[in-house]
Amino acid sequence: MGKVLMKGNEVIGEAAIHAGCYYFFGYPITPQSELVAYMAKRLPEVGGLFLQSESEVSAINMVYGAASAGKRVMTSSSSPGFSLKQEGISYLAGAELPAVIVNVARGGPGLGNIQPSQSDYFQVTKGGGHGDYHTPVLAPANLQEIIELTSDAFRIADQYRTPVILLGDGMLGQMMEPVEFNEKTETGDNFMKDWATTGTEGDGLPKVITSLDLNDVKLEQRNHRLQAKYRKIENNETKVEVKNVEEADYVIVAYGTVARIAHSAIEKARQDGIKVGLIRPISLWPFPKKIISDTSKNVKAILTVEMSAGQMVEDVRLAVEGKSPVSFYGRTGGIIPTVDEIYREILKLGKGVTS
Amino acid sequence: MESNRIIVTGHYGSGKTEYALHEALQKEGSQIYLCDLDVINPYFRSRDYKEELEVNGVNLVAPKGDLMKADLPIVTGEVAMRLNEKDATVIIDVGGDEDGATVLGQFAPVIEEMPYEFLFIANMNRPSVATAEKMISVIRAIELNSRLHVTGIIHNTHLCGEAVTSEEIHHGETVCQEVSKKLGVPLVATMIEEELYKEISESLIAKEQLIIFKRRLRSPWYV
Numbered sequence: 001m002g003k004v005l006m007k008g009n010e011v012i013g014e015a016a017i018h019a020g021c022y023y024f025f026g027y028p029i030t031p032q033s034e035l036v037a038y039m040a041k042r043l044p045e046v047g048g049l050f051l052q053s054e055s056e057v058s059a060i061n062m063v064y065g066a067a068s069a070g071k072r073v074m075t076s077s078s079s080p081g082f083s084l085k086q087e088g089i090s091y092l093a094g095a096e097l098p099a100v101i102v103n104v105a106r107g108g109p110g111l112g113n114i115q116p117s118q119s120d121y122f123q124v125t126k127g128g129g130h131g132d133y134h135t136p137v138l139a140p141a142n143l144q145e146i147i148e149l150t151s152d153a154f155r156i157a158d159q160y161r162t163p164v165i166l167l168g169d170g171m172l173g174q175m176m177e178p179v180e181f182n183e184k185t186e187t188g189d190n191f192m193k194d195w196a197t198t199g200t201e202g203d204g205l206p207k208v209i210t211s212l213d214l215n216d217v218k219l220e221q222r223n224h225r226l227q228a229k230y231r232k233i234e235n236n237e238t239k240v241e242v243k244n245v246e247e248a249d250y251v252i253v254a255y256g257t258v259a260r261i262a263h264s265a266i267e268k269a270r271q272d273g274i275k276v277g278l279i280r281p282i283s284l285w286p287f288p289k290k291i292i293s294d295t296s297k298n299v300k301a302i303l304t305v306e307m308s309a310g311q312m313v314e315d316v317r318l319a320v321e322g323k324s325p326v327s328f329y330g331r332t333g334g335i336i337p338t339v340d341e342i343y344r345e346i347l348k349l350g351k352g353v354t355s
Numbered sequence: 356m357e358s359n360r361i362i363v364t365g366h367y368g369s370g371k372t373e374y375a376l377h378e379a380l381q382k383e384g385s386q387i388y389l390c391d392l393d394v395i396n397p398y399f400r401s402r403d404y405k406e407e408l409e410v411n412g413v414n415l416v417a418p419k420g421d422l423m424k425a426d427l428p429i430v431t432g433e434v435a436m437r438l439n440e441k442d443a444t445v446i447i448d449v450g451g452d453e454d455g456a457t458v459l460g461q462f463a464p465v466i467e468e469m470p471y472e473f474l475f476i477a478n479m480n481r482p483s484v485a486t487a488e489k490m491i492s493v494i495r496a497i498e499l500n501s502r503l504h505v506t507g508i509i510h511n512t513h514l515c516g517e518a519v520t521s522e523e524i525h526h527g528e529t530v531c532q533e534v535s536k537k538l539g540v541p542l543v544a545t546m547i548e549e550e551l552y553k554e555i556s557e558s559l560i561a562k563e564q565l566i567i568f569k570r571r572l573r574s575p576w577y578v
Contacts, residue, residue: 005368005480005514030397030426034367114397114426174398175574176368178480178514260576268578336575 003178008168009034011143011179012102013042015150016074018181020188021100022048023073025062027055029081030114031170032104036076056081060088060101067097068209070196072154072188076102078170079120080111089163090129093226094211098157100150101135102166104173107334115334116170118256121311124165125285132223134230136237137165137284139256143177149282151186156237158191160229167284169307171257171336233286240288241280244270245295248277250349253292253316254305255281258337262305265342276346284312292319299324301349305342306330358470359444362459364497365476366483367451370511370546372401374476375448377546377568379413386443391417392458394428395450399572407571430458438465452483453496463502474543475505477534479512479527480519487533494538508535510563511546516570516577518551521558528563 006014013035016024024039036052043050053059059075066073077085082103092099105120107113124137136156138149146168153164197207213219243263245251254262259280266276279295281288296302302324304313313328320326329345331337363375372393379389389408391401401408402417409415416437418429437445449459475494477484484490494505512519512527528545535542544564552559552567 003480003514003517004482004485005478006482007367113424115424170398171575174396176515178517257575260574264576264578339576339578 003180005176006143006179007034007174007176008143008146009104009173010038011146012076012150012166012168012173013038014181015147016100016154017042017046017048018147018185019072019151019154020186021072021074021154022046023066023071024048024075025051025053025059025066025073026075027053027059027077027081029078031106031116031173032076032078032102035102035104035173056084057088060085063099063101064088064092064095064097067092067099068095068197070193070198072098072158074100074102076104078104078106079108079117082120083123086123086129089135090131090133091211092163093129093133093135094131094222095209096161096226097163097209098161099163100153100157100166101163103168105167105169107332113334114170116172116257116307116336117332117334118169118258118307119309119311119332120167121284121306121308124167125287125315133226134233134285135163135165136233136286137167138239139167139282139284140172141256141259141280143172143175143179146172147179147181154186154188156233158188160233162229162233167256169257170334237283238286238288239282240291241278241282242291243278243280244275245277245279247275249275249300250303250346251277251279251295251299252303252305252342252346253279253281253312255284255312258305258307261337261339262342264339265346268339268343269346274346274350281312287315287319289315289319292316293321293323296320296323302326303345303349304328305337305345307336308332358472360438360466360469360471361445362447362449362466362471362473362503363476364449364456364459364473364501364505365451366478366481366493367396368481368515369451369476369478369484370513371451371476372399372448373568373570373572374474374509374511374546375401375446376404376408376571377566379408379446380411382413382444384444385412386440387413388416388437388443388445389413390434390437390445390447391415392430392434392447393450393455394430394458395452395455397426401448404571428458430461435462435465438462441469449501452493453500456497456501459501459503466503471506473501473503473506474509475507476509476511476546477527477531479523479530480514487530487537490530490534491537494534505538505540507541507543509543509546509566513548516548516573518554521555521560525560
């Protein structure tokens with residue numbers, strides 16, 4: 001097919017269509033509006049259905065409906081709009097419905113601004129809504145990876161019957177990069193969805209999709225089933241990129257676009273003879289605890305860099321369990337850390353200064 | 356055609372802002388105004404280069420203060436004011452596609468009072484203009500919404516910093532020439548990023564006038 005130049009938000013849309021998603025319900029919000037606009041234009045061309053809802057709340061409930069019918073379905077938003085979807089995401093998790101929800105995050109809290117941010121990490125990785133649940137979270141760092149991870153997100157959703165979050169930031173949504181799509185598209189038909197509420201043929205009980213269990217014993221059983229599923233996902237779906245960690249004295253943990261900035265800073269430090277490696281969690285939940293724990297035994301210090309006041313760093317510290325010092329550098333309010341800023345933080349590690 | 360009214364239009368990712376910045380910084384004189392009319396994109400706009408522009412004597416016309424970083428459809432009244440100044444050099448960086456061009460429509464009567472250049476920037480690597488037919492349809496839609504006629508095409512095949520080959524540039528130019536013939540508007544030039552030009556200048560078969568430019572819109576990991 002050859003390389004084309006696309007905007008991150010457009011890539012998410014096209015990648016979803018390639019993954020066999022023909023249903024999209026959404027509401028525009030900067031910096032992810034191009035995704036909604038792209039779906040509005042593209043889905044009718046491929047025989048799909050696009051519907052702009054009156055709010056994020058209705059969009060996520062339309063997703064609940066389409067997922068109940070066994071269809072691959074997506075919705076998207078940015079931070080404030082994503083918060084509005086939380087109730088629905090908890091319902092999807094409880095009812096065990098596969099769906100993909102995109103958050104192209106922006107500065108917060110509240111209305112915040114329209115600049116890029118990673119301050120929704122807690123929200124997406126720790127449940128976000130009410131009840132004991134997790135959603136797998138995939139965080140691409142470049143536009144080509146969006147294609148791969150969007151396909152993964154739909155596969156994980158169907159395989160485990162769970163909502164999956166695709167987390168980007170405004171930078172990833174707005175930037176342009178060359179990408180290449182596979183000629184082949186998926187359908188998702190390889191997943192048996194005998195639970196889908198598409199009608200019975202008089203051959204059994206009615207199919208019911210619900211997250212309601214008035215019976216406490218049954219609700220506990222449902223929770224046990226969910227937890228068992230989450231352990232399976234933890235075992236099978238942890239994804240991480242590791243660079244130059246084996247001989248490193250220091251390691252940076254960063255995800256998404258920030259990992260790319262960190263990578264440039266690492267290259268600069270390595271030219272100065274400072275041995276720095278990079279661990280980039282690709283799945284934020286499940287979190288790549290093991291590699292971080294193992295690495296922490298062999299390095300002098302770990303630095304976590306985020307566009308937040310320090311969220312993922314908590315998971316890093318839990319994984320490290322005190323085996324090495326963990327410091328943090330973050331920018332908030334939509335300000336993007338620069339290569340030089342991260343480089344200076346690396347130099348501080350060398351001097352034994354940790355915050 | 357020498358004119359001190361240059362309006363830069365195109366599809367998303369064509370390189371409008373790169374061209375507008377390049378053009379504005381080339382100009383000499385005291386009354387140079389670069390108007391950022393982009394109400395479509397929240398990032399990667401001319402206004403992000405305010406400092407560099409001002410240091411080099413170019414006045415940025417964009418929403419002021421905090422509103423500069425908003426996604427609101429704000430058009431400052433200063434745009435009309437500058438367009439009414441005969442001696443001012445006014446460059447307008449319009450938002451992408453026909454939606455971005457809609458904003459321009461309100462200024463069509465005042466723009467038409469003087470000679471102007473309405474340039475369409477074309478990047479063949481963007482799917483929406485990848486063929487002559489598609490490009491013509493985008494140009495037509497922009498013309499309709501802006502109520503102005505495109506007076507020239509600037510060819511800018513690129514992949515946002517990733518190398519493109521001489522053949523790809525040649526192919527892009529050929530398609531632009533075809534559009535130029537069909538629409539009866541000149542293909543003004545081919546834009547090539549400075550660093551890429553150094554690499555491929557020997558094998559370049561592009562025939563049009565070249566604009567060698569320094570890329571300003573960079574990702575934060577670029578060193």
